Amino acid sequence: MEEDNIILQAVNITKKFAGVTALDNVSINVHKGKVNVIVGENGAGKSTLMKILSGVYPEYDGTLLLQGEPVNFSNPKDAMSKGIAIIHQELNLIPYLSISANIFLGREIVDPLGLLDFKKMNAITKRLLERVECNVPATTLVSSLRVGQQQQVEIAKALLEDAKVVIMDEPTSAITDAEVEVLFRIIASLKKQQVSIVYISHKLDELFLIADRFVGLRDGKMVGTIENAEQGTKDDLIRLMVGRDITNLYIKDTLPLGDEIFKVENVSLPKPSNASQFLVNNVSFSLRKGEVLGVFGLMGAGRTELLETLFGLHSERMSGSIFIDGRKVDIRSVKDAVANGMGLVPEDRKKDGLVLSMPIYKNVSMASLDQVIDNGFLNNRAENGLAKQYIADLKIKTPSQNERSKNLSGGNQQKVVLSKWLATTPKILFLDEPTRGIDVNAKNEIYHWINTLAKRGLGVLVVSSELPEIMAICDRIIVMGKSRITGEFTKNEATEDIIMNAAIL
Amino acid sequence: MNIKTTLIRFQSIIALLVLCIVLSFMSDKFLTPENGWNIMRQISVNVCISIGMTLVILTRGIDLSVGSILALSGAVAAGLLKYGIDVPSLNLFIGFTVFGAILGGLFVGGGLGVFNGWMITKFKVPPFVATLAMLTIARGATMLWTGGFPITGLGAHFAFIGTGWFLGIPMPVWITAILVVIAVIVTNKTKFGRYIYAIGGNESAARLSGLPINKIKIWVYTIAGILAAVGGIILTSRLDSAQPNAGFSYELDSIAAVVIGGTSLSGGRGSILGTVQGALIIGVLNSGLVLLNVSPFWQQIIKGFVILLAVILDRINHPNEE
Numbered sequence: 001m002e003e004d005n006i007i008l009q010a011v012n013i014t015k016k017f018a019g020v021t022a023l024d025n026v027s028i029n030v031h032k033g034k035v036n037v038i039v040g041e042n043g044a045g046k047s048t049l050m051k052i053l054s055g056v057y058p059e060y061d062g063t064l065l066l067q068g069e070p071v072n073f074s075n076p077k078d079a080m081s082k083g084i085a086i087i088h089q090e091l092n093l094i095p096y097l098s099i100s101a102n103i104f105l106g107r108e109i110v111d112p113l114g115l116l117d118f119k120k121m122n123a124i125t126k127r128l129l130e131r132v133e134c135n136v137p138a139t140t141l142v143s144s145l146r147v148g149q150q151q152q153v154e155i156a157k158a159l160l161e162d163a164k165v166v167i168m169d170e171p172t173s174a175i176t177d178a179e180v181e182v183l184f185r186i187i188a189s190l191k192k193q194q195v196s197i198v199y200i201s202h203k204l205d206e207l208f209l210i211a212d213r214f215v216g217l218r219d220g221k222m223v224g225t226i227e228n229a230e231q232g233t234k235d236d237l238i239r240l241m242v243g244r245d246i247t248n249l250y251i252k253d254t255l256p257l258g259d260e261i262f263k264v265e266n267v268s269l270p271k272p273s274n275a276s277q278f279l280v281n282n283v284s285f286s287l288r289k290g291e292v293l294g295v296f297g298l299m300g301a302g303r304t305e306l307l308e309t310l311f312g313l314h315s316e317r318m319s320g321s322i323f324i325d326g327r328k329v330d331i332r333s334v335k336d337a338v339a340n341g342m343g344l345v346p347e348d349r350k351k352d353g354l355v356l357s358m359p360i361y362k363n364v365s366m367a368s369l370d371q372v373i374d375n376g377f378l379n380n381r382a383e384n385g386l387a388k389q390y391i392a393d394l395k396i397k398t399p400s401q402n403e404r405s406k407n408l409s410g411g412n413q414q415k416v417v418l419s420k421w422l423a424t425t426p427k428i429l430f431l432d433e434p435t436r437g438i439d440v441n442a443k444n445e446i447y448h449w450i451n452t453l454a455k456r457g458l459g460v461l462v463v464s465s466e467l468p469e470i471m472a473i474c475d476r477i478i479v480m481g482k483s484r485i486t487g488e489f490t491k492n493e494a495t496e497d498i499i500m501n502a503a504i505l
Numbered sequence: 506m507n508i509k510t511t512l513i514r515f516q517s518i519i520a521l522l523v524l525c526i527v528l529s530f531m532s533d534k535f536l537t538p539e540n541g542w543n544i545m546r547q548i549s550v551n552v553c554i555s556i557g558m559t560l561v562i563l564t565r566g567i568d569l570s571v572g573s574i575l576a577l578s579g580a581v582a583a584g585l586l587k588y589g590i591d592v593p594s595l596n597l598f599i600g601f602t603v604f605g606a607i608l609g610g611l612f613v614g615g616g617l618g619v620f621n622g623w624m625i626t627k628f629k630v631p632p633f634v635a636t637l638a639m640l641t642i643a644r645g646a647t648m649l650w651t652g653g654f655p656i657t658g659l660g661a662h663f664a665f666i667g668t669g670w671f672l673g674i675p676m677p678v679w680i681t682a683i684l685v686v687i688a689v690i691v692t693n694k695t696k697f698g699r700y701i702y703a704i705g706g707n708e709s710a711a712r713l714s715g716l717p718i719n720k721i722k723i724w725v726y727t728i729a730g731i732l733a734a735v736g737g738i739i740l741t742s743r744l745d746s747a748q749p750n751a752g753f754s755y756e757l758d759s760i761a762a763v764v765i766g767g768t769s770l771s772g773g774r775g776s777i778l779g780t781v782q783g784a785l786i787i788g789v790l791n792s793g794l795v796l797l798n799v800s801p802f803w804q805q806i807i808k809g810f811v812i813l814l815a816v817i818l819d820r821i822n823h824p825n826e827e
Contacts, residue, residue: 311713338715352713355706357773366703367714369696377694420714 007032007196008053008084008165013062015048022048023060024220030165035187035197035210037229039241040217046200049217050167053198054086055079077106085158086167089174091150095143100125102142103157128156131189133182148179155186166190167198172206176300184210204234216240253451254491257475258289260326261459262428267320269309279305281483283320287428287459292450294474295463298503302483303463304347307430311344312337324427338367343421345414347432347463353417356406360398361387363405363416368424390419395445411442418449428459435469447473467496479503513822517766517782521789528793535796542675546743548788549677550575552781553736554755555762556688557729559780562763563692564725565705565772566625566632570639571733571759574617575752577647579737582610583656583747586663603662611734617643618730622723636726640756647749657746667743677739684732688777701725705772761808762787765815769823786811 008030015023023045030036040046051057055073064071073079093102100122109117125138134152158166172180211229226232269280280302287293297303309318312331322329324340331337346352354363364387365372372382387401394415435443464470477494479487479502487502529536554571561568586606590599624635669676692698700721703711712718741747766783768775794804
């Protein structure tokens, strides 16, 4: 009886990358017609496991059983033809093709002459789109769809192949609340049709809305399951993920605050396409020496745009005033921002933070080359010395400063980006999602550094979408919603409820 | 591991040596001092252009206009030297010394480079398109300036640049070698050089580090224009003639040298010395094939396969790049 409920089994799966064990003898079951939620921290091995289940990684040790039969997927298309579909976090549609063309990509229907049978494909697409509550014509270009709609198209694509198992990797990370509701309705209807869902998310609250059972991964090992999701509590889930109480993670000393170092008055940024709509709408706040100010908001609230605007990236469109040390400054470019003592650790360190092909030392010195220049020439020893100093200070794990940045783990890469800015001896540091995608230890070290920098008298602005994080490390929190500031709380006033209420205002 | 990495690191030099050894066995005219200087003199123009091309490609750009800029700059220098600027209606005549004429040619090359850079940074025209447009603009301007006829008879002083010898070494080789040394120092030891690599490696990260992206790019295209002009002056001097169709398809030889030299077309990786080796490989191959009486048609086919081979080796060595 037990066997009948299990559609897909991973048995003793081990996967190594260049000597690093990503999965260590992991066995999990996917129950038929259920939402199987995989929980675990970043780096726990969730994505690796999903990539094995969906054929992205065809080589591993261990066995996959599909309805009791051993299977080996040679690629994602092979997995899909056997009924396993994956919806990646980053959607994989071709923007300048229609929905219908995307859904049938690689499986086009042709007429006897070998020409594409648009009529038939569009008709099937239309029915699929209805099933996923996507009310747009099948001929619409994907580039004109919102992210949530694109995700619906991806699900429709999975349904075309009669997927028995649909894997969803962080499906709600980039879509609106209304779209999340639709997604959950689609998941419910898939369940009714006996489709099994494997679901990965970090948003604990939403998990309880849809999960039937939980499977926990930690450091590449399966650490346990909660078979009946309704009986699990948030604490159970956190213990399953991290194996310790999350409250112990954070450290932030309460420090006496210094003078105001940074002030923003009525800063606005209109949309490039429409000057009457705003990405940042009339934002004012101030920051004192030694203060850690948190900026919380949901996806699309305008947090990253705010940082970019303050950092001189949109000087041609922005309005409002910026004061440093009480003096009005005119920041027309990133160069001006840096010259005025500002630094920005961006959200996406691989895309915006590092030159991955360059060794660590070149990344560390990048924003402050003037200090390692003698008579117009780069001083190799000074440059290496600078990097060595930060490798030691921030405990960057690397064989040497000559190691290419792309070979470092996420946490160590983040430390290199941080080093780059510390080397400029900034007065004000912006950190955009500083701990995204890095492991717990590195997280703690980053928190420790934020604390240290505050002690040194920097003003630190931290943008984060992780509530516990922002509540623990910040002295004060401003909340953004719909491009505006919708709340401001001191550390003592802040609770998850009031912050979230302000964010969804 | 050590042997393998050493082999990979010096693959161009090894290829060059193997090529030289094989050719010296196949032709007794190959390994002679005259042929050596001949090859060096012949590749000097390509090396000049390719230094600029390397800088451009390191920023993830491309410059298709160097051949035409070479032609126009050479023609301008030759025209200024021979005829000066003569506007009878204004009763204006300005004569040019050799030095003045050369400066005029370099100025034209630099100016067109600035224009390329301006189009690319200010109007966001993709480098391929901006320099493709310049390719035809500069070629058309060359035709206008020369009226479609060569400008010849430029005098012994001017001819010295392309045909003279100094301390037993041909002048074009001197000029090119000095430019190579400067370029190696600039790319490895200066802020400007570092910024070029950073922009090509990850423009977004470079921008967010406060690097002056547009300024660097405009400079890079300007330098490419000036170096094309240097090539144009050397060529014009050597031939004692500015040909309206000079430098035709030189941009392709230049890109070939850069690519064979191991510089990635996706930017951020490569070196000047690699490009010099690439140009040497092409030069040695050309010379060898001529000495072996291989038909020019086959020469082109062989050159094409050498480019493919170089890039395939590069792919194998750097499998994870786009």
